[in-house]
Amino acid sequence: MEVISPSPRPVGGSSSAYYFPPSPASTPRTFLDSNLYGDTDLSGPSCGVGEPGTEGSRLYPLPPTSRRNKVLTQDLKTPDSHVERDPRLIRLTGIHPFNVEPPLSDLYDEGFLTTKDLHYVRNHGPVPRVKDFEILGWEFTVEGMLEKPVKMTLRNLIEDYEQLTYPITLVCAGNRRKEQNVVRKSKGFSWGAAGVSTALWTGVSLGDLLARAVPKRGARYVCFEGADKLPNGYYGTSVKLNWAMDPNRGIMVAHKMNGEVLHPDHGKPLRIVIPGQIGGRSVKWLKRIIVTSAPSDNWYHIYDNRVLPTMISPEASANLPDTWKDERYAIYDLNTNSATCYPAHDEKLSLSNGPETYKFRGYAYAGGGKRVSRLEVTLDQGKTWTLANITYPEDQYRLAPENEVLFGGRLDITWREACFCWCFWDMDIPISQLRGAKDVMIRAMDDSMMVQPKEMYWSVLGMMNNPWYRVVIHEEGSTLRFEHPTQPALIPGGWMERVKAQGGNLMNGFWGEKVPGEEETVLMEEPAKEICMINEKVSRIITIEELREHSGEEEPWFVVNGHVYDGTPFLDGHPGGAASIFGGAGQNVSEEFITIHSENAKAMMPKYHIGTLDARSLALLAATEPVAESSEPRPVFLQPKTWSKAILTEKTRVSSDTKIFTFTLDHEAQTIGLPVGQHLMMRVRDPGSQMAIIRAYTPISEGTDAGKLRVLVKIYYDTPKIKGGKMTQALDSLPMGQFVEFKGPIGKFEYLGKGLCTVNAKERRVRRLIMVCAGSGITPIFQVLRAVMTDESDPTSCVVIDGNRVQEDILCKPELDAMAARCKDKCRLLYTLSRPDASWKGLKGRMDKALFEREVGAPPASNDTMVLICGPEPMEKAVHQVFTSLGWKDENILFF
Numbered sequence: 006m007e008v009i010s011p012s013p014r015p016v017g018g019s020s021s022a023y024y025f026p027p028s029p030a031s032t033p034r035t036f037l038d039s040n041l042y043g044d045t046d047l048s049g050p051s052c053g054v055g056e057p058g059t060e061g062s063r064l065y066p067l068p069p070t071s072r073r074n075k076v077l078t079q080d081l082k083t084p085d086s087h088v089e090r091d092p093r094l095i096r097l098t099g100i101h102p103f104n105v106e107p108p109l110s111d112l113y114d115e116g117f118l119t120t121k122d123l124h125y126v127r128n129h130g131p132v133p134r135v136k137d138f139e140i141l142g143w144e145f146t147v148e149g150m151l152e153k154p155v156k157m158t159l160r161n162l163i164e165d166y167e168q169l170t171y172p173i174t175l176v177c178a179g180n181r182r183k184e185q186n187v188v189r190k191s192k193g194f195s196w197g198a199a200g201v202s203t204a205l206w207t208g209v210s211l212g213d214l215l216a217r218a219v220p221k222r223g224a225r226y227v228c229f230e231g232a233d234k235l236p237n238g239y240y241g242t243s244v245k246l247n248w249a250m251d252p253n254r255g256i257m258v259a260h261k262m263n264g265e266v267l268h269p270d271h272g273k274p275l276r277i278v279i280p281g282q283i284g285g286r287s288v289k290w291l292k293r294i295i296v297t298s299a300p301s302d303n304w305y306h307i308y309d310n311r312v313l314p315t316m317i318s319p320e321a322s323a324n325l326p327d328t329w330k331d332e333r334y335a336i337y338d339l340n341t342n343s344a345t346c347y348p349a350h351d352e353k354l355s356l357s358n359g360p361e362t363y364k365f366r367g368y369a370y371a372g373g374g375k376r377v378s379r380l381e382v383t384l385d386q387g388k389t390w391t392l393a394n395i396t397y398p399e400d401q402y403r404l405a406p407e408n409e410v411l412f413g414g415r416l417d418i419t420w421r422e423a424c425f426c427w428c429f430w431d432m433d434i435p436i437s438q439l440r441g442a443k444d445v446m447i448r449a450m451d452d453s454m455m456v457q458p459k460e461m462y463w464s465v466l467g468m469m470n471n472p473w474y475r476v477v478i479h480e481e482g483s484t485l486r487f488e489h490p491t492q493p494a495l496i497p498g499g500w501m502e503r504v505k506a507q508g509g510n511l512m513n514g515f516w517g518e519k520v521p522g523e524e525e526t527v528l529m530e531e532p533a534k535e536i537c538m539i540n541e542k543v544s545r546i547i548t549i550e551e552l553r554e555h556s557g558e559e560e561p562w563f564v565v566n567g568h569v570y571d572g573t574p575f576l577d578g579h580p581g582g583a584a585s586i587f588g589g590a591g592q593n594v595s596e597e598f599i600t601i602h603s604e605n606a607k608a609m610m611p612k613y614h615i616g617t618l619d620a621r622s623l624a625l626l627a628a629t630e631p632v633a634e635s636s637e638p639r640p641v642f643l644q645p646k647t648w649s650k651a652i653l654t655e656k657t658r659v660s661s662d663t664k665i666f667t668f669t670l671d672h673e674a675q676t677i678g679l680p681v682g683q684h685l686m687m688r689v690r691d692p693g694s695q696m697a698i699i700r701a702y703t704p705i706s707e708g709t710d711a712g713k714l715r716v717l718v719k720i721y722y723d724t725p726k727i728k729g730g731k732m733t734q735a736l737d738s739l740p741m742g743q744f745v746e747f748k749g750p751i752g753k754f755e756y757l758g759k760g761l762c763t764v765n766a767k768e769r770r771v772r773r774l775i776m777v778c779a780g781s782g783i784t785p786i787f788q789v790l791r792a793v794m795t796d797e798s799d800p801t802s803c804v805v806i807d808g809n810r811v812q813e814d815i816l817c818k819p820e821l822d823a824m825a826a827r828c829k830d831k832c833r834l835l836y837t838l839s840r841p842d843a844s845w846k847g848l849k850g851r852m853d854k855a856l857f858e859r860e861v862g863a864p865p866a867s868n869d870t871m872v873l874i875c876g877p878e879p880m881e882k883a884v885h886q887v888f889t890s891l892g893w894k895d896e897n898i899l900f901f
C-alpha cells in the first residue's frame with residue numbers, strides 16, 4: 006500500500022470520535038485462502054456460492070443458484086461484448102447502454118436475495134473491462150482532505166481491513182418512472198416497478214477506510230468516481246462524510262456480491278454500496294474516493310438523481326444551472342415505496358371452482374435505514390384500509406451467532422437496528438370481495454410515519470415515484486383479469502395508458518376515472534371510438550434494419566403503435582402531401598398520427614399495414630428517436646422529422662377570440678423555413694392531462710422571416726353547451742416563456758411565384774387563383790395572396806371570397822384591405838357576412854351558389870385557373886359542391 010502524501014500519524018487519530026462496533030481481533034483471510042481470486046476457473050460452477058460454516062444453525066437466506074450465462078448476440082456489436090447476461094432482463098434503453106429490470110414476477114420469485122442474473126442494472130455507458138487476473142491488482146485512491154491519503158490495490162483492501170458481509174437492497178431512483186412518463190414525459194427512461202434488487206455484499210466499511218486515512222478538519226463530503234468514461238466525464242457523485250463514518254449507515258466498499266466476484270455489470274471488481282440510499286450513489290468500477298469540503302461537482306452528481314420542484318418543465322430546466330446545483334434537490338435516502346407483484350399484470354383468475362381467496366403479495370422498502378412499519382390494502386379506493394402481513398427476511402440475519410462469517414466477511418448485522426433491505430407483504434383476499442371491487446391499492450408507511458401518497462409528485466427527471474400502487478380488476482365472463490399501472494420500457498399495457506387513451510385525466514385525483522360533478526364535461530367530449538388500424542391477416546415481423554432501409558423517399562415506411570405501414574401507395578392521395586409521409590419515413594410517428602388524423606383516416610390504415618416490429622426493434626426505435634436539442638445552431642427552424650421547440654414570448658389580442666402568438670426561435674438569424682402555401686404542425690400539451698395535442702397551422706409570418714414566428718389563432722372557448730377547442734384553449738392557457746413544438750413543412754400545395762405552383766410536387770402554371778375561405782381559413786390563403794401581391798412582376802390575378810358571421814370575425818382585414826388597395830388591377834377582395842350589423846356595406850348572406858355564380862361563374866376553357874378552399878369541413882364540402890355544379894373539375898380545386 007502506497008501512501009500518497011507523508012505526514013504519518015497514529016492510526017485512528019481523529020477517528021476516535023466515531024463509534025465502531027466491536028470487531029474480531031484477527032482479520033479474516035478466508036478470501037485469499039479460499040482461492041476465489043486465484044487460478045480457479047471463475048466461469049466455474051454456475052453458482053459460486055459456498056455454504057457458510059454454520060450449517061444447521063443457519064436461519065438466514067442464502068442466494069438462490071444463479072445460471073451460467075453467455076454473451077448475448079445483441080451485445081456482440083456493442084462495447085459490452087465481453088459481458089455475459091441473462092436474456093430474461095428487459096432492456097429499457099434499447100441495446101446499449103445496458104439498463105435493465107427483470108420481469109416483476111421473476112424478481113419476486115427469486116425471493117429475498119436476487120441473483121446476479123436478475124439484479125437490475127443501471128449503466129450510464131459501456132462496462133469497463135477487467136480480466137480476472139487483474140482483479141487483485143485493481144488500483145484505487147483514497148485522496149483529498151486527508152492526513153494520510155493512499156493509493157491501494159484491491160489486494161490491500163482485502164488483506165489489511167476487516168471484511169464485512171450484509172444484505173442490501175439497491176433501488177434506482179427511477180424505479181416506477183414509467184408511471185410518471187405516462188402522465189407527462191420526463192427526461193428519463195421508463196423503469197417499471199422492478200428497478201430494485203437485493204444481494205449479499207461483502208467488503209470493507211468505508212468509515213474504516215477513511216478513519217485510517219484520517220479526514221482533516223473542514224472535510225464534509227466524500228466523492229466517488231468510477232472507471233466508466235461517459236460523455237460528460239467519469240461517473241461520479243458524493244455523500245456526506247459523517248454518513249460515511251457512521252457504521253449505522255453501513256456504507257461499504259464491496260468486492261463480492263452473493264459470494265462471488267462482482268459481475269461486470271455490477272462494478273467488477275470494486276464498488277461502493279450504500280444501504281437505504283438511491284442506487285445512483287453506489288458508484289461502480291470504483292477508482293477514486295475523494296474527501297472534500299463541498300459536494301461533488303461531477304456532471305452526473307448535478308444533472309442526475311434529483312427531484313426538482315414540480316413546476317419546472319423540461320424546457321425551463323435547461324436554463325436553470327443554479328437550481329440543478331441546489332443540494333436540497335439532490336436525492337440521498339430512498340422514500341417509502343411498495344408494489345404488488347402477484348397477481349401479475351394480465352394475470353387471469355378463474356371464478357369457476359377455483360380457490361376462495363387469492364394471495365396478493367409484493368415488496369415494500371423504506372429509506373435511510375428506516376423500517377416499513379405497515380402495509381395497508383384498500384378495495385374501495387381509499388375509504389377503508391386493511392393491514393397486510395409483512396415479513397422481514399433481513400431480521401433472520403440478526404439472529405446469526407456473534408461474529409458469524411459469511412463469504413469471508415463478518416455477518417455484521419446482529420447489532421444493527423437499521424433496515425437495509427426490502428420486506429415482503431401478503432394478504433389473502435376473498436374472491437367475493439375482489440368481484441365487488443374495482444381495484445386493489447396498497448400503501449406502505451415507515452417508522453417515521455411517512456406514508457406513501459395518493460398522488461404522484463411529477464418532476465423533470467421522473468424520480469422517486471411512490472404513489473399508491475394500483476392494480477385494476479376486470480371481471481370478464483367467468484374470470485377476473487388484473488391490470489397493473491404500466492409495463493416497463495415501451496411495452497404497451499396497463500391501466501394508465503388505457504385511461505389516458507380514452508381521454509381520462511390521470512391527475513384528476515381519481516386515476517383518470519370520471520368523477521361526480523365532472524359528468525357535464527365528459528358528456529360534451531366527443532366519443533373516443535376505437536378504430537382498428539391493422540390488417541389481421543398481416544403477420545410479417547419487421548426488424549429495425551428493414552425499417553431503416555425505408556426511411557428515404559423511396560417506399561417510405563412508418564410505424565404507428567408498433568405496426569409498420571407502407572406509405573408508397575398513398576403518396577399522391579395524402580391530404581398533407583407526400584412530404585408529410587416522407588417526414589415520418591423510418592420513424593415511429595404514433596403520437597402525431599393518432600392526434601392529427603380523423604377516424605376516417607384511421608379506418609384506411611389496414612390497407613397500408615404490412616407488418617409488425619419485433620420487440621427489440623421497437624425498443625431500439627424509441628431509444629434512437631430523434632430529438633431536436635442539438636447543440637449546433639441551425640440556420641433553419643423547421644425540420645420535417647423532428648419537433649423543434651420555440652418559446653412563447655408574446656400574445657396579442659386581435660379580436661374577442663383571436664390572438665397572435667409570437668414564438669421566439671433559437672436565434673435571431675434563424676429562418677422559419679416554410680414555403681408559401683405550406684403548413685406546419687404545432688404540438689402543445691393539454692395542461693390537465695399532459696396529453697399531446699397536435700394541429701396543422703399556417704403562420705402569418707413569412708416563411709423566410711427570421712428570429713420570430715407569428716401564428717394567428719382563433720380560440721374556441723368552452724361554452725356551457727359545447728366543448729371548445731382542445732388545442733386552442735391549451736395554447737391560450739400557456740404561460741409566457743413556455744415552449745411549443747413545431748414540425749414541418751407539410752402540405753401538397755406550394756406557390757413558387759409568378760403563377761408557378763406545385764401540387765403534389767408536380768408543377769403547374771396558373772393565371773388566376775380563386776381563393777375561398779372562412780374564419781381562420783384565411784391564414785394559408787393570406788400567405789399565397791401576399792406572395793402574389795408583393796411581387797410586382799407576378800401577373801397572377803386573384804379573387805378572394807372570405808365568409809364570416811360578423812365584421813369583427815374577419816381576420817387580418819386591415820392587411821387584406823391594404824393589399825387589395827395597392828393592387829387593384831390584380832386583386833378582387835370580397836367579404837360576405839351572414840349576420841351583418843346595420844353599418845355593414847359589403848356583401849350579405851352565406852357563401853351559396855348564387856354568390857359564386859355571380860362572382861366567379863363557370864370555369865374558363867383554358868386550364869389555368871385554380872380554386873383554393875380553406876375553412877371548416879362543412880363549408881369546404883358545400884363550396885366544393887357549388888363549384889362542381891358550376892362545371893369546375895376536381896383537378897382545379899384544392900383544399901388546404
Ligand SMILES: Nc1nc2c(c(=O)[nH]1)N[C@H]1C(S)=C(S)[C@@H](COP(=O)(O)O)O[C@H]1N2
Nearest residue numbers: 125126127129177231240284285287288289
Ligand atoms: N460508475 C458507475 N456507477 C454507477 C452507475 C454508472 O452508470 N456508473 N449507475 C448508478 C446508478 S444510477 C444505479 S441505480 C446503480 C445501479 O447499480 P447496479 O447496476 O449494480 O444495479 O449504480 C450506480 N453506480
Ligand SMILES: [Mo]
Nearest residue numbers: 127177178285
Ligand atoms: Mo439509478
